[in-house]
Every structure is written in C-alpha cells, then in structure tokens.
Amino acid sequence: MTPSELTTLLTRVAAGTLAPADAERALLGTLRDAPFENLGFARVDHHRAFRQGFPEVILGLGKTPGQIATIAAGIVARGSTLLVTRASADAFDAVKRVVPDAQFHPDARIIAFKQQDVSPGKGQILVIAAGTSDLPVAEEACRTAELMGNDVERLYDVGVAGLHRLLGERHRLEQARVIIVVAGMEGALPSVVAGLVAVPVIAVPTSIGYGASFGGIAALLGMLTSCASGVSVVNIDNGFGAANIASLINHL
Amino acid sequence: MTPSELTTLLTRVAAGTLAPADAERALLGTLRDAPFENLGFARVDHHRAFRQGFPEVILGLGKTPGQIATIAAGIVARGSTLLVTRASADAFDAVKRVVPDAQFHPDARIIAFKQQDVSPGKGQILVIAAGTSDLPVAEEACRTAELMGNDVERLYDVGVAGLHRLLGERHRLEQARVIIVVAGMEGALPSVVAGLVAVPVIAVPTSIGYGASFGGIAALLGMLTSCASGVSVVNIDNGFGAANIASLINHL
Amino acid sequence: MTPSELTTLLTRVAAGTLAPADAERALLGTLRDAPFENLGFARVDHHRAFRQGFPEVILGLGKTPGQIATIAAGIVARGSTLLVTRASADAFDAVKRVVPDAQFHPDARIIAFKQQDVSPGKGQILVIAAGTSDLPVAEEACRTAELMGNDVERLYDVGVAGLHRLLGERHRLEQARVIIVVAGMEGALPSVVAGLVAVPVIAVPTSIGYGASFGGIAALLGMLTSCASGVSVVNIDNGFGAANIASLINHL
C-alpha cells in the first residue's frame, strides 16, 4: 500500500463509500506485512538512496556468466548503474550480449555501465597499495569509488620495507579525506599510514604472499591488531567493500 | 497500534469525528514502525508461544549474579517460568533473594522456577552421554527438556570404546522420539547411535578431553562429519540448545 | 537365521527330527554372530525402514563414475529408489548405462531414480537460501526431501543484508513444519529465521564466500554460536544431510 493508496482509502471511508470494517481488513493486512510488502516494491529506490545509485552490485564470484548476465540485464533495464565485481572475461562476454555498452576493467576485475549521476563526494579518497601484486584489489577499490562519485587518487608500491617511498609522498596522504590501504604479506602498511594522518584508514588485507601468509590471514591479523588507532578492516581482497565504506564516509 | 485501536480510529473517521488527514498521519506512523512497535509490547507473549513458556531463558555465562537476579525477578514477576543456564552457586544466592522458591540443580548448573504449565511433548526424549565427565552438559539438557514439558530418559556412560554397553540398551533407543547424544573426546557416539535408529539425533560435543581434543573441537568436527545421516549438531557444551530443539521436535 | 527358520528349527527339535545337539550348534553360531549375520541379510530392509526407502544413498564425492554406477545398479536391482549426491555429469553418464531411467538434476548435483512409494511427511519443509550462489546446496536439500516424500517449499535470496526480503515472506515461514536455512559468508540467516518461528531450524553452512569465510568456516561457526535457540547445524554444503533430518522430523 503506497501513501497515495492510503489517502484514497481514508478519503473513501470519510466519504462513506468504504465501510470501516472493509478498510480495517485491508489495513490490517498491510499492517501485518508492512512495511515490507511495500518496501518490496520500493526496495530498489530505497537502496538506491542507501548506496548512491548502486542498488544491486553483483559479486561475480561463484555465479555463472549466464546468471551474471541475467541479473545485469535486469539492473540496466531499471535504469540503474551496473557494477559487477570479481568478473571474468567470460562473464563480460555474457554481459556484453545483453548490455552492449558495458565496459570491462580487467585490471580491477570489474564490469561497469554508468547510467545514473551520483552526488559527488566531499573530498578525495586515496588508495594506497603496498606492492604491485596488490593492484587488482586496489583497482577494484578505485573503480568502485569512482563509480560512486568520488575523486580517487592512487599511490602504489610504497610498502614499509622502503619507508622513504611512502614518506616522500606524505603530502598526498594529508590531502585525503579517507584512505584505503591495500596490502598483503605482513600487512603493516595501514599501521604506518594511520600513524601519519588524522583521517579514517580502511585496511584491505590481500591474499598476496606465500607460506605463512596463509592466503591473507597474516595480513588480516596484522591489520586487526594494528597498534595505530584509526584503522578498520574489511575482508581479505575486498576492494569493493573498502571503497563502498570510503564512499559512504566521503558523502557524509 | 492494537487491532482495537484501529477499529476505533476507523470508526471515528467514518463518523466524521476524525479528519482523514489526521488518521492518515497516525496510520503512516504505524505503518512505518509496525508491527514491531506493537510487538515490542507483545514480545513476551509472542515468544512464550515460540518457546513453549520460556520467553526469556537466561544464559548465566558472562553475567554477574546481580544482573542474573534482576532479570530473573522480572521474568518471575510476569508469571513466567524461570530458567537460568550456566548458573553458579553465587548466582543462585543472588536469585534466591528475589525469587525465594527458585531451585538450583548444581549437576546441571541450572536455576529453575516453574510457574506455568507447558503442553506435554508427544514422545520420549532420550539423553545419552558417552562418559561420566559429560554429565553436566547432559543434565543441562535433561533438566531443560523436563521444564519444557518432555518425558526424558537418561542413558549414561555408553561410549563407543565399549559398544556392548550401548547395544545392550538398544531397545531404549528404539523407544525415543528424539535422541540427544552428548560426547567429548572423539565424539563418535552420535554416529553409532544414528546408525541404529530412525529418529533425529541431536549431537552435543563437550569440551571434555585434553590435548588434541582442543576444548571440544575434535568432538565437534567428528559430529559434523558424521558418516551417519540423521545427525545435526549444536555448539560445544550446549546442552540447553539441544534440549530446546528436541522439545520443539517433540511438540510438533 | 530368520524368524521363520527359527520356528522350523524348534519345531523339528520338538518333533525329534533334529537332535538338540545339532540345533544347539546351529543356534550357537547364530548367537555368536546375531543379530548381525541376519541383519547383514536384512540390512537393506532394515535401513529402508530407517531411511524411508533410502537404504543406500551414494555420496558421489570421491568415488569414480564406475564405482558409482556399480553400486547404483545394485541398489536399483533390489527395487530400491536410487539417490546419488555430489554427482558429476560423468557419473551420470556411467549410471545411465546401467540405470537408463535415472534422472540427473545438475542444479542439485543429484542423480535419482524413484522406484518406491514413500510415506508422505506430515507438513511442509521450507528451504531458505541466503544467496543465489547457495542454490546448489539448497537444491540438493530440496530434491532429497522431495524424494523422501516431503512437501517442499523454496524461499531463495533472502539474506540478512536486506531484511525486508525475508520479513515480507514471513507468513511462509509460519507455514513450515521444519525449516532448512542454507547460507554462506557470515551465515547469519538461521539466527534471524529461528527468532521468527517456533519450529526446528536446520542450518547448512555453505562454502560460498572468499577470504575470511575460509571455505565455510565463518558460516559454520556463526551457525553453531547462534544466539537464537532452535538451530542445529550440519556439515558445510551438506544439503542432503539437512534434508534427511528434516524428513525424519517431518515423518514423526
């Protein structure tokens, strides 16, 4: 029941053209289900507001190209901006058949098709990556943040083993409103960065490394136990999630 | 907004004593929040139906005796049956001051005070324990199930290392409608029991053991990977949870 | 030795046509082995009763197509209903050669051939899946439960990140006698569902996710430590096991 349907109903009761008992029955049904039945219909719009135009981001991982294409087509048909993360070339082939203008960013494993304007974020999001192997995750963060209307800066290959590389770019750290730090192996970079700035740092552990890095566990634990305050953490390799949070903060 | 309040509102609109716009505003508020605002008040009753008379079981673990006593007093004041699990003697001392008739079952680490009749379960719940060290968890299950209106049988110290002890009691297995199996160490007993019966088996790993039992992990993994079908598992040492599920099944 | 064989034997002893010593020898042998030698022969029938017609469900995982086909042929030859879980297309090719009428459900990774009528369950089993990637496991549960004689409902893609999707279908939750909840990632859905209903909830963690989901461990731990009572858990991706338990409960 939409607000306008409610207006009509109550007007009819007041006009005597709808018996109170009948109105009551209709409203009781709505009460029992509401606001979810209605939100079901309003779901897309509502979430669109939540997510600045990304009501349904598709996590490509674990879905077939066909499944991805079908969902993508539905999103695009509603006029929404399309964003598929963890997308393979095969998935892109399938999506392109139904969304010919979709674009593939293989370095970020992202398929995107921008249809809606988004409100611009208030400041800059700086995405820092410790090493070159961390770039796919960093790029996923960058592309996502850009699609969400943010001004994004990249600062790559500034791992803690060569501090001067990071310290030499310190002025860039100070210009950011939110910083995303992507690092594998021991994941120490977010601690160092957070010690240098006064803005929120979102740490993304990556699965880069071998042996005792255990697919990102070493980096994850290191980031969670950071001795620097101001660091919060997302899942291993979750560049999208970090960008989403950074964008939320940047739009506050 | 209760159903009777709704009736009144609509009657007034129909009578012209309430403007449609005012009614609309009230209803819109209700629509936005409902059914939870109302359910907030109805929470106890609703859950009581869910849980067969146990709207608020108190997990004693991690609460101070004072906190437990305060919540207990509230439950008892509403006429509900009281059940505190993982209760210490100190907690009981505190509870007794506010609920003088409460009883303590130290073997089950349970404080209870029955105030309401519960519908009787349809069959028997058999609680099997592998070893004598598993008894606190087994007794927690037994006492809980009894309070929830079930006919409970006990079969203790029938671990798989001496199969004849279990097989000699096979007829008792066949009389149960639901079976709870409590075991630590390697946790093999549920597999054996489930291979002998055609009723649901709820497995409770216990933290009993040492070394590679890792506080119940060995038993937990053993039960989850049981080669026998018909076994589902609850948390380590969660005798209460097993009894709750068994009671739900026994009341179907 | 079957009951009728025993009758014959004792009648012959009484008639004097069998010497007590000879009868003793035969019975001693039986006693030593019984009831297992006999149950060995009766195994199929006995288990058939246990499992409502599924004496030997074949777990396809870790078996060659040839092994699967051989066992399948044996089961079908005895007139039993065939069920192979975790079946590949290759396995189906092999089975079809020996059981031409067998059917493959690739969405559920199941090969099935129904030969026997099963007693119908008493109520409805509702299978809920959190996301579309969880469907193979959910479908394994659905197909299994259907073959076991249950009325099965599906409710998919209602993960906790968009609660309204679940709450909008709340009336369907209330119609079920048993609920299976299939979820990967953080595995929070069973807790939410169990808080809304008063029937047993069987939680199935899936290996869906990445990073800190550790192949289903995050979901598994989440389900085991559920703050909602009424939840029991089966192994990661074990849709079959959940359905089997649900069917046992639904046939009580």
Added chain:
Amino acid sequence: MTPSELTTLLTRVAAGTLAPADAERALLGTLRDAPFENLGFARVDHHRAFRQGFPEVILGLGKTPGQIATIAAGIVARGSTLLVTRASADAFDAVKRVVPDAQFHPDARIIAFKQQDVSPGKGQILVIAAGTSDLPVAEEACRTAELMGNDVERLYDVGVAGLHRLLGERHRLEQARVIIVVAGMEGALPSVVAGLVAVPVIAVPTSIGYGASFGGIAALLGMLTSCASGVSVVNIDNGFGAANIASLINHL
C-alpha cells in the same frame, strides 16, 4: 625547532648576531633528525590534532598500575586529557594518587580526566550492543566517543534472535551519522544493521560466547564476511578503536 624558532634564527643570521656556521650546525642537527627530533618534542601537539586531544591514550592491558600511573601523570602534567582503557580498579588506585581528579568508569573499564575542550562532532554516534554481556565493550566505545567530543546514543540488547527489538528502534538508526555495532557469539547484528542504513557501520566483535565462538573468532569472521556492504571491522573487544574511528568520521 618550531617555525617561530626558525624565523628567529634566520633573522639573527641576517642581523649578523649569529654566525652562519653556528646556524648551520643547529640546522644540520635539525635536518638530520627532522622532522622527528622536533616532532619528538612536538609529538603531543601533532598527535593532539590527529586524535582530537588524545595524544597518548594508555592501553592498560599488560601494564602495571605503577607504569600506568607514571604515564598518566606525564600526560596530565602537559595539560592533556587523560584516557586509560582496559583499566583495573588497582590501576585506578595508582592513578588517583597522582591524578586526584581522575574518574573511573568500571562499566567501561576506563579511567578518564578531561582537561581540554574538543571540537564537537557533526552528528550522532549510535552504539548498538547485541546482548547485555557485550556492555563493557560497548561502554568503552561510548565513553571514548564522548571524551572525544561526540554526541553518543546507546541502543542495547537488540540481538538478531529477536529482530523486532531492533526494527522497533529503526528511526534511531536513521538519526545516526556513524554506527558502532558490538556483538559476540555469531556476530550477525552488523550485517542486519548495515542493511537498514546508509551510514558507515563499524563492527566490534566481542569475546562473549563459549565453545565454537572461540573467544570472538566466530563473531570476527562473521563480521568480516558480512554480506552487507558498509561494514568495517576492528579487533575483538576493541571498543576504543571503534569509537576512535567513529569520532574521526564524525569530525570530518
């Protein structure tokens, strides 16, 4: 060397009252160490800007009461606001001897003494706790955020097993600029909350639970693998860290 000291130095060189060689020696020392030697002295001020007046928050865990008191005295002597987390009553006794006006919040395990005004945050920080056992961590977050100049709201005991409790307070969720969600056991609450709002959610797993909660691992993994976007995570029981990040965001 502060900027004003530099001005003086160069003015004196220009005036001929300081020999270039002497100026050089002083500056070389500064250059070699700078900006760190100077920052060493300026550390407090610098960090004060970073942390909104909390240059040196003391983590009480693993320090003796004597160590805590000595550091606390130093901080207070410099006119800074004192904040000690994970503080015991013994630590408070020691601190009170040197900082008589310090206050102890045992529910938050915090010792505090406010000496400086902080800039007020722009919106409200809402701290949500799943259960009553999570309160020490939630209160650590609340007290910290308040000391850092934020308007803090509390919403406690709204775990996912009884969704209506949370949904009934939905309007409060919508008023927050940042939300901290504190939860133990399966840690599902942040996923549900993040699905309802469009602001950053900072999840704090707690060590509350038993068995398979493994001291907070279950909650931690659940939060990291949240299917809802917008959730970032801090260390187990790290209420301070969450509040610090929330305050950074709230002051942007």
Added chain:
Amino acid sequence: MTPSELTTLLTRVAAGTLAPADAERALLGTLRDAPFENLGFARVDHHRAFRQGFPEVILGLGKTPGQIATIAAGIVARGSTLLVTRASADAFDAVKRVVPDAQFHPDARIIAFKQQDVSPGKGQILVIAAGTSDLPVAEEACRTAELMGNDVERLYDVGVAGLHRLLGERHRLEQARVIIVVAGMEGALPSVVAGLVAVPVIAVPTSIGYGASFGGIAALLGMLTSCASGVSVVNIDNGFGAANIASLINHL
C-alpha cells in the same frame, strides 16, 4: 543366555517339557539382544581379558575426588588392580579413605593398587624423554607399563639438541622391544630414535613449550609427519595410552 542355559533349553524342548513357541520367544529375545545383555553382566571379565587386568582405568581428569573414589572402591571390591591417571593429591586423599593401601606416585600423577598378577611382557619397554619437563608424562607411561607387567627402562634428557647424549646410549635403544618417546617443543626425538632402531616407536607429544608450541601442537604435528617410518603417535600428554599400546605389543 549362557551356552549351558541354551543346552538346558534345547534339552527341554526335545523332552517336550518346553513348548517350541515358548522356546522361540526366549530365543528371539536373546537373538535380539545377544550377546550384549549377557555381556553387560560379563563386561568386567571380558574387558579384563582385553586389557590384561585393567578393566577400568580411571582417567582422573575432569572427575571430582568423590567420583574417583567411588569408582575406585568398586574396582577394588571386584579384586581388580586399580589405576587412576591424572590424579591430584586431593583425589588420592579421597581414594585412600576407601582404598587404604592405594599408593600415589605424584611424579606420574598416578594412583595405583596392584591386586592381580599380570602375565609378564616378552621384552623390555624403553621410555625415552627429551627433557626434564617431560618427566610427568614419561613417568605416567613408565608406571602404567610396570603395572601392566612389563620390564621398563628409562632414558631421560636426551633431546636432539645434544645428539651425543642419545647416541652414547645407543646400545640401550637396541635392547628394547618397544620404545616410547616423550617429547615437547618441536618433538623431533621420535624421528631420530626411529632412524636408529628396528622396533615400533610410540611417540607422545607433550604440552611442554611456549609460544609456537601451542600446547603441544608443534610436537604433535612433528611426530605425525616424521620422515622416519616406524613411528605412531598418541594424544598430547597421553603417557598412559602409549604405555597401554606398548604393553599390548610387548605381550603379543
């Protein structure tokens, strides 16, 4: 039903003093339960044969002194040898009240009272311990093996960091029929020993160590992955178990 009871029954049927139908009923009951109902009574004797006189060894861990004393009294009353492992001084106090002649070996954490002669093992069991901190576990093995009738030799403090200590005693290794090797930390000793002898080596990891020894996990994994063949492993700190197996082997 014992063999002699069966003889009587069949004789009576043959004699016409027992109707075949009555005999059938009795035998059917026996068939259904046998041999376990009878074995229930015969349990002690049967296991005594299995275990060479140790039908019921009491694991003291997780039992109260009272429970231990009650079980101990029962065992001694039947004329059996008493063995309690992981026994505390409190447990001994309780046992002594009911079994005044019981002896306590605090170095082995064992309470024992020998009442039965056991058959002597065929050779020597050598118990090797890597360090002095491993002695409680090594002594548990020694005392157990001695009570089980074995000739036991001790070789202590011969860890792999000082190989000459072990190699200097090489002739003693060659005299053993079975070797138990007790080691904590990296648990490398069994590999070295097994490379020097041609007899079975039973490895007992101990919980001795700190940090990455993780309560015995490092030693356990090291022993399981031993590059030397001939090594089998028991649970962490399970000196009793190792001795039991060694005794079984030594009595073959």
Added chain:
Amino acid sequence: MTPSELTTLLTRVAAGTLAPADAERALLGTLRDAPFENLGFARVDHHRAFRQGFPEVILGLGKTPGQIATIAAGIVARGSTLLVTRASADAFDAVKRVVPDAQFHPDARIIAFKQQDVSPGKGQILVIAAGTSDLPVAEEACRTAELMGNDVERLYDVGVAGLHRLLGERHRLEQARVIIVVAGMEGALPSVVAGLVAVPVIAVPTSIGYGASFGGIAALLGMLTSCASGVSVVNIDNGFGAANIASLINHL
C-alpha cells in the same frame, strides 16, 4: 674401516710393519667419523635389517618421474626389493624403462618389484577400511604389508554408521595380531574396533570427506582423542607408515 681392516691394521702394528703414529692417524680419522663413514657404505645393509628388506622406500609424492626412476634403478641394481608409494602412472612409465619387471598397483598407487625374500610375520595383519573412498589408502597399507612378508586380510566398508557390518565380522577381528583401521570423515572406527579387541590398533585418518573434515583433520583429531585405549595414529593418508609399523610388530 671394517672389523677385518682393523684386525689387519693392529696385526701390522704388532709386527712392526706399521708405525704406531701412522696407525694412530688412521684410527683417529676413523674415530672422528666412525661409525658413520663406514655405516655410510653399510647403510643399505643396515637399514635392510631395520626394515626387513626395504632399505629405501621411495615416497613418490613431490618427486619427478625421472627422479623416481633413477633412485629405483639404484635400489634394484643393489638387489633390493623396490617399493615406490604415491606413484603416478607417469612415474610407472619412467620406472618401467629402467626396471622392466616392476609392477604397478594403481589401486594402491604403488610400484613394486620384489627381489628378496623376507622373513614371514608371526600372525595376521587385518586392514579395515570404513568406506570405499578410503580404499587407496587401505590398499597402500595392504600391498606394503604383503611386500614386507605379512599375511594380510582385508575388511572393507564397515563404517560405524552401520555397526552390524563390523560386528558381523567380529571373529575376523579376533584372528588378527595387529589391526590397521583406515577411516576418513569423523574417523570413529578405530575407537569401536579397539573396544572389541586386545591387539594394537593403528589408525590411519584419510583425507576423505568435505567441509568440516578439513582434509582429514576431523578424522585425525578423532583418532588421537579416541576414548578407547590401544589406538596409535599415523599421518593422514599414510597407509605405508601404518603397514610398516604393523609389520614391525608382526615380526617381533
């Protein structure tokens, strides 16, 4: 230096044909290295005695076919029996080129070529496997034990979920001198077997299973924490190791 070389040397010193100083130099060298330099040459023979004719069993895992073939040729050239475990078909192709009479047992993943007679073991080794997926490991154990001169019996597919299958073969358990039990999933079978016999049970966890079996960890932990005494454990999937120990025991 062999014993006969020593005789010669000392005789020459006594005869005055070798100066004491020269003899001293030669002996000092021998003393410094001995007995290892000499054992280096004698290694094969010595180990052959240790291992009953298997001085160098080749673990195929992690070696290239070429490496395996080279080592195999060396072993065969010395007249020793060849045994390669974890061998692939490719490895066999390579071995066959240099050892044309070598045989491949793909069910056991073993390449073998018997050249030497071994002393027969004293009794029977019974190899029990829980399920058909465990057969490769069980067959590795059987083939190894047979090559080492043991009488081997097989008892397969007797998992604990259908106890009658095992109990019906109980007489076969009683005929064995050593029992190897191979099981994946929850690994409960060794506990049950060890409760039925009085001989050493060597448990082999297999990596069979999925989800919470974690590649054999569940079975491994279950076997290590077995409530039955008499069970020792080898590495996951280590059929060879179990057979080696069983053979050592059987030859005592």
Added chain:
Amino acid sequence: MTPSELTTLLTRVAAGTLAPADAERALLGTLRDAPFENLGFARVDHHRAFRQGFPEVILGLGKTPGQIATIAAGIVARGSTLLVTRASADAFDAVKRVVPDAQFHPDARIIAFKQQDVSPGKGQILVIAAGTSDLPVAEEACRTAELMGNDVERLYDVGVAGLHRLLGERHRLEQARVIIVVAGMEGALPSVVAGLVAVPVIAVPTSIGYGASFGGIAALLGMLTSCASGVSVVNIDNGFGAANIASLINHL
C-alpha cells in the same frame, strides 16, 4: 637539500643576498620533506649498498611475465644485477626478450643476470637439505647466496631419520660460517644441526609433505620451537630470504 647546499644558503643569508623569508621558505619545505625527498633520488644507490648489489630483487610469484620483464629491463638498464625468484619458464621467455643474456636456473626457479661485482663474503655458507624434494628451495638459497658473492657448499639428503648421513659429514658443518637448513615434514633437521655447531643456523621450512604437514606448518612450528639455541626461521619455502640473511652475516 644536501649539506653543501645548506652551507651556500646560509652564507647567502649572512651576505644579505638571500632574504631570511626566502631562506625560511626553502628550509621549511626541506624540513617538511627531508630527508626523504633526497633519499627518494638516492633510493637505488642506497639500497644497493644495503643489499650488496641487489637493489630490487623481483619476487616472481603473483606477477605476470610481462610485469616481471618490464621491471627486469629497468633494473638491468641501471646496470644492476638482476635476480628474479619464483620464476616460471614463461617469465623467463618474457625476460629473455628484454634481457637476452639473462639465465634461467629451473632447479632454483631463478632468473639471474650478473652485472656487478660484489664484495666476497668472509666464510662459507653451507646449505643443508633434508630430502630431495626440498631441493628447489635449497637451490634458490644457493643461487641467491652465490649471486651475492658467497662461497656456497651444498649438503643434501641428510634427514634426521638416517642420522649417520649427517654425522658422517660433520667436518663439513664445522667449516661453515653460516648454515642454512632446508627441511619439510617435521622440520627436525635444524635442531640437530644447531646442536652440533657454534654458528648461526637459518632454518627454512618447506611445504614438502602431506596430511598433517599442512603445507609446511608442521615444519615451521617445529623450527620455531627448536630445543636447540642458535636457530632462527624464515617463511615457508623462502630460500631467498635465508640466503639474504646468511649473506648479510657472512659479509659482516
């Protein structure tokens, strides 16, 4: 700003040819960035001194052949020695196109091209490997150490299961200045070696093994908990890292 630039600046201020305000601006900039801006330019040279000619060793793992080739070309263009670890044949193909004289050592998975002389180390580095499967890691260590100017000795296949193999080469152990010990499975070899020598032992766990070796965890834990002092550990399979440290020590 170099020291000589500073001298000039101050002289000019003293001479009145540079206004204090201008000097201040220049110095403030230097103060803010120094010494990192300058170190940025000096990065290569500086690190070259640090690493004895290996300013940028490329970890091939996780980089595409194209990425590796591009970085390699840059390094070679600067006249530096090229070292790529964890290199595949594909990577070598790509590198050879831009560095035609590069050499591939497939046994060590290393691509190298020596352009610079390095100072020779002071003693010998001995690389010991426990088994033939450990050779790729051992060879990575050897090749790296050789490129860094060290005299390297190899001692392979001397695992602890056959101690005489190691002890027979004891004199070689005594000639080394640093020892690298590479071992998988239980990783016991470093403990034994460190007990025999008085030089630093660097232990490299390898991922060789199966089952409970858990991809090198067993070896890693064993080495970390070594009862022998003098052992430090690097990451699993990190032959390069061990050689780098050994070379640093050997050049002290």
Added chain:
Amino acid sequence: MTPSELTTLLTRVAAGTLAPADAERALLGTLRDAPFENLGFARVDHHRAFRQGFPEVILGLGKTPGQIATIAAGIVARGSTLLVTRASADAFDAVKRVVPDAQFHPDARIIAFKQQDVSPGKGQILVIAAGTSDLPVAEEACRTAELMGNDVERLYDVGVAGLHRLLGERHRLEQARVIIVVAGMEGALPSVVAGLVAVPVIAVPTSIGYGASFGGIAALLGMLTSCASGVSVVNIDNGFGAANIASLINHL
C-alpha cells in the same frame, strides 16, 4: 677414549705389551660408541665452546624451583656462568640458597651469576622494543646478550604507529652490527627496521596484545611474511634465543 689414551694403547701394541686382539676389542668398543661415549663425559666442555661459556642455560618455564636450584648448583660447581631464563621470584629464592651470589633481574625474568670471562663481541647489538609491554622479552634479550659478552644498546617504545620516534633514532640503527626487534600486536616493526639497515634483523614476536593477536600469532605471522629481506624470526617471547643468535653473529 681420548687421543692420549689412544697413543698409549698403540705404543703398547708396538711394544708387544698389549696383544693385538686385546687392543682390537678395546678399539672396537670405542668405535661402536665413539665419539659419543667420550663426548658424554666431555659434554660440558664441548658445548661451552659452542655457546661461548653457556653450556647449560636453564629454561625456568615448566621446572620447579627445586629442580632449577639443583641444576644451577651443578653448573656453578663446575665454574660455569649461570643463566636461568623465565625465572620466578620463587625460583630465585631456591637458587639463592645454593648459589648465594646469584642475581635476579625481575624485569628480564633472569637469574644470573657470571663466573667466566667471555670473549667480547665485535660490534654492538641493538635491542629495539615496539612498546612498553614488550620490555620483559626485550630485557631478557639484553641481559642474555650482555652475559654473553656483547655491547648492548636499548631502543624502546618506537612502534610503527609513530614512525618519527624510530626515524629520529636512525643513526643508532646504523651503529649496530645486529639488531633484535621485539614487538607484539601486528609485529610490523622488524619490516620497517630491516628496510632501514643492512645488518641482520632478528625478530621476536611477543604475546602482547588481545583478540586477534592470538597470543602472539599475529605478530609471528607478520614477521615471517615480512616484505623486507634480512629478517629472521624466533619463537614468540623468545628473547633469550634472539640474543643467543645475535651473540653468535656478533662473535663471528
């Protein structure tokens, strides 16, 4: 048999006063046992050379005060320097009774009594600690290194969250010959330090931290996966081990 005993023996054979057969028998015995029987007696001296005067360092952990005192008395009686690590005040009380001049360093948990001069190390060992809670481990390292004859410098409380603290002391890093870095929580400090110097860095993870630091695992993994080369790692909290290695290096 010592070299001089050998000379005597051979001289007597040459003189005819010892029959070759008798000499042979004596030498054969020596050959069989040597060099270990003799080394058994020479153990202390031999190890003293290995360890620069610390033949028997006592790990106090897991030993009773009485055991520690007895071993300490033996060491001191032989004129050796005494070093007990992980010593409690109780242990010191016991040691003082037998070694009245022994000293206790509670900050380092060390009991020491220097009796022997040790050769001085060649350079300086710098011990860096990240936080004040790491001091017990850092002091254990310092005191050990000092007793072993090294010049030790301390640099404490320079964690990566405030980089300027470390960078401001950079000149001290450059003066060290070996650096020990002690850090808990995320353990990032060794990576940063190793990136600034060209000497070996020995990393000591500490158990300092909470939650996801898991008793030092986070720091341990971080150090093992350090992106900086030149870092090797010892066990969690093993300050002694780090100092021992550093001293070995410093004495090369």
